[in-house]
Amino acid sequence: MAKKVVIIGASGHGKVVADIVIQSGDQVVGFLDDNPNLGKDFIGFPVLGKIDQFHNYEEYWFVVAIGNALIREKIVTQLYGIRWYTAIHPAATVSDIGVFIGEGTVIMANAVINAGSFIGKHCIINTGAVVEHDNRIEDFVHVSVGVKLAGTVHIGKRTWIGIGASVSNNLSICFDCMIGAGAVIVNNIEEPGTYVGVPAKRKNVNEDTIFS
Template sequence: MKKPMPEKKVMIIGASGHGKVIADIIHQSGDQVMGFLDDDPTKKEIHQIPVLGKIKDIQKYKDDFYFIIGIGDNQIRKKIAENNPALNYYTAIHPTAVIGEGVHIGNGTAVMAGVVINVDTDIGEHCIINTSAVVEHDVTIQSLTHISPNTTICGSVKIGKSCHVGAGSTVINNIYIYDDVILGAGSTTINNLIQPGIYIGIPSRRIK
C-alpha cells in the first residue's frame, strides 16, 4: 500500500480572480493554500484565506512554501518570475484535466478544469492553460503563454513565449506562432505568424 504524499503548502502571488481559481485547484488537488501576496492594501482575505503581505514579501516566505503566480497578465507574471527565479514553484493541475502520455508541464504553470492536453506535448513554465482548452498532440507552448478558455490548439503547433491566445480561438495543425503574439478572441489561425503583434479575425490577420 502506497503512503499518501504529504500535502504541499502553497503561497499564491496575486489575490484577484485568477488567484482565486488557482486556490481552488490547489485545494481540489489535496494541497494547502497558506495565503496570498498582493499589492492592493484593501485585500485582507479571499475565501477565508489571508492576504499575508505584498509581493515584495516573497523573500520572507521563500524557504517555507511553494509559490505560484496567480496573475493572468503575461507581462506582470514574467516580471515576477524573472525577479524570483529561485523559488520552489508549484504546478497547479485541476483533477478534471486530461493529461496524455509523454506530456511535460513546466514549473509554475496552471492547468484549469476541463482541459485536455494530448500526448507528447511540451508546455513551458508559468503558462496558463485555461478552462476547457484543448491542446492536441505534439504541441510546444513556450513559457509565460496564456491559452484562454475554450481554445483549440491542433496537432504539432509551436507557440512562442509570452503569447496570449484569446478565448474560443482555433489554431490549425502544423502552425508556428512567434513570441509575443496576441490572438483575438474567436480568431482562426491558418498561417504561420512570424511577427509579434495583435492578430484578429478568420483567418487571423495582423493589425497595427
C-alpha cells in the first residue's frame, strides 16, 4: 500500500524529495513550512501550515527536506510520536549486503551505497554521491552532490561534505565539520571546523561562500 507523506520544507530540496516520494510509488500529502511568504500550494501540492501543526497529520509519514543539519535536527527533536519516511530514489543503487539506512534519511537519484555501509537517521545522500563499502555515516550528515567516500570512512554527526569532495579510504571526519566543495581529505579530521582545499586544511572562512 502506498504511503502518504508530509514533507517538511517547501524549497528546492523539498521539490527533489517530493519527486523521490512520487517515483517510489508513494503519495505527497503536502508541505509544512514556517515561511510566511508561501502561498496555499507549492509545486502543485498544498501548503498544510506551519511545522508546529504536524500533530494535525499524525496519521501520515513525515520527512524533513531541509539541508542544514542543525535545523533538521532541531525539527526532528520537536516532532514526537510520528512515523519517519525514508526516501530512496528508485535510481539509487543500494547494496543488499549488510547495508543499514536509518529512518528519515533521503537517498537521491544515482547515489551508490555499497556493501557493509551504515547510514544514520535523517541523513542526506545527494545526487550521484558514492558511499563505498563499510562506511559509517552518523545521524544528520549531508553528503552533497557528486561526493566520493572511499572504503571504511567514518563521518561524524551533523557534518556536511560539500559538492564534489573526496575522502580517502580508512579515514574519519569528526562531528560538526564543513568540508568545502571539491576538497580532498587525505588525513583524519579530529576537530570540528571548516576544511577546504587539496589536500584539505582547516580554514576560518565564510561558510556561505563554500557550501551555497
